[in-house]
Amino acid sequence: MGIKEQVYNRSPLFLQHLFTTLYGYQLHRERYGPVYQERFRMLLEREHSTIDVKAEQLDRLNDFLRFCTEHSPYYRQLFTSHGIRLPLTDLSELKHIPVLSKEILRTHMEDIQTDVAAPIIGKTGGTTGTSLQVRYTIPDMQIRMAHLDYFKATHGVYRGMRRISFTAQDLVPERQQVDVYWRMNRAANQLLFTVKRLSPRTMAAYLEAIERFQPETIDGLPSAMIELARFAKREGIRLTCQPIAIFPTAERIDAEERQVIEEVFHGPVFDQYASSEGAPIVSECRFGQKHLHHEMGIIELDTDGEILVTSFDTHGTPLIRYRVGDRMTLSPRTCSCGHPGPIIESIDGRGRAFIQKPDGQKIFEAQLASLVKHLPNSIERIQYVQMTTDSVSIYYVPDAERFSQSDERLLMERLYRLFGRDIHLDVQAVSYIDAEESGKILLVKSSLTG
Structure with missing residues (x-):
């Protein structure tokens, strides 16, 4: 503490x-500085304008990729080794860049991060149970807030x-x-x-x-x-x-x-979607349809149905074709609200499984996932398993090079703070956690229903 x-x-x-x-x-x-004001004003001014979404995304993408080659050792080497030539001439060329997995992000964080000032730390556990800390520049955060406030202002x-x-x-x-x-x-x-x-x-x-x-x-x-x-x-x-x-x-x-x-x-x-790592925002309009804020990035569907996000406003820890761990269903339909981007039919990756304490309190996935936020990049994965209301088994995979005794003490402190002392915790370090038949590793497995 x-x-x-x-x-x-x-x-x-x-x-x-x-x-x-x-x-x-x-x-x-x-x-809420000048970058926020500029982006918020832009969103208001172009509300009823005709926009070529793909052309704008390509321009923003090339600007972001150039930035990454100049400031991120990981992407500089990656683009060179895979023959990525800038500028891209079409959005379809983005698929030539290798996918960024959570494990690559976690283990190569120092090389992925850029050499610019990025003092804002974003901590995430996510429904996959992987601990990550990413960094944002102040302009990145102001742009995200401008889009979030614009979404709310439309309502x-x-x-x-x-x-x-x-x-x-x-x-x-x-x-x-x-x-x-x-x-x-x-x-x-x-x-x-x-x-x-x-x-x-x-x-x-x-x-x-x-x-x-x-x-x-x-x-x-x-x-x-x-x-x-x-x-x-x-x-x-x-x-x-x-x-x-x-x-x-x-x-x-x-x-x-x-x-x-x-x-x-x-x-x-009115629903919304983003991620602590910095995925572009998806928000619901007054007609009940969800839209990607295309000014913020690109969302692709991978062959297995999971989404890959490229976020233009992650200048501290760049995300290019990042496998965030969620699934979406895209629709080619347009919406009566006039939004020029695609409709997101459904967002399928955000679960609400829970652990139930003896007093009836439910601890949901968002709380359980957030626990590993306090262990920066030192836990590869964590899983909570509950078969009875008076006990929980907790399995975690520590990173052999990063996980220390102080991390272990912090983990136990946070676990008891979250669960209290009226439920038995069986905490075990393991070398791996089995995936389900679907191939997904669950954060929470419980025989209890709410």
Whole structure:
């Protein structure tokens, strides 16, 4: 546990709210500078323009590939050894560049990363259970935020509106006794709710806080929204809030789950897709269709159905034909909203399997995946297996060269912080984890159903 985290955990509640706000101001400075303003303005100005998507993508792709050859040792050598000549004359030539797997990214991170200033760290575990840390430049982050805010603006939501976010962050210290499972970020007018304390015992307190805050928009992990909505229906709790829009992220939701969220929280749901590594954003329009933000990158379908992402805004850790581990179904149809890019029929890679604790609390994939974020590139893979409510088997494959005793201590600390002490943890280091018949290695395997 770092010093900042120790100070936060030992501070009184009002100081934790203050620290959350101060961190919010730090993020605000990183995310909302001149590059953000320029990209957001561009998106607004070209809203109803006719755009040659392929021509624009080719220009942006060639700019990005040139940057990679100049600043990334890995890509400089890769392009030379495979005879990649720039500029490309057609998008189809992108397929001549070898695929970047998670394992290559993890083990060649130092060579892949560029020599430019990229102070923002993105940590990811993902549903494959591989620990990765990537880096963004400040302009990269501002461009991503501009696209995210533009997506929200198309649904009537703007910065500064009262916002509730469901996060997997450790906002609440273990020793806290009071039923306050949220922290206020006044820099963004945002009430942050941790999903790590969500259980049948605490759900009423969450709902009461939401009702008091009266959010104008809700975003974050949908597993928390779904659990709260189902609890409210069972208990006959009626909310009066009417958010303009609800934006789930990081996890898949089906039609029934979307319906219960909209019914209980009284707002329309609009889905989105991205990744912590920096995949280009896919977002849902007012007609219920999902579109790629083509200015941000290219998505290809590999022969096995998995997607390969090339993201133009990953100048710290470049992603070219990166196998992110998700699947999509693309459609050649066009949409009535006027978006010039292809329609994403479905996003199939974001599961919501869970581990259930004895008290009924569910720990979903997004939380379980985020645990290895704290172990930078030192765990090749992790898997959680549950057969009974009082025990979990945890298998992990350590990187022989990177995994240290301090990593092992940190892993155990994070596991007990996530699961608590009322469930038995059988933690084992293994040399490999078996794939399923489908060929996919699951993050969570459970005999329990929710």
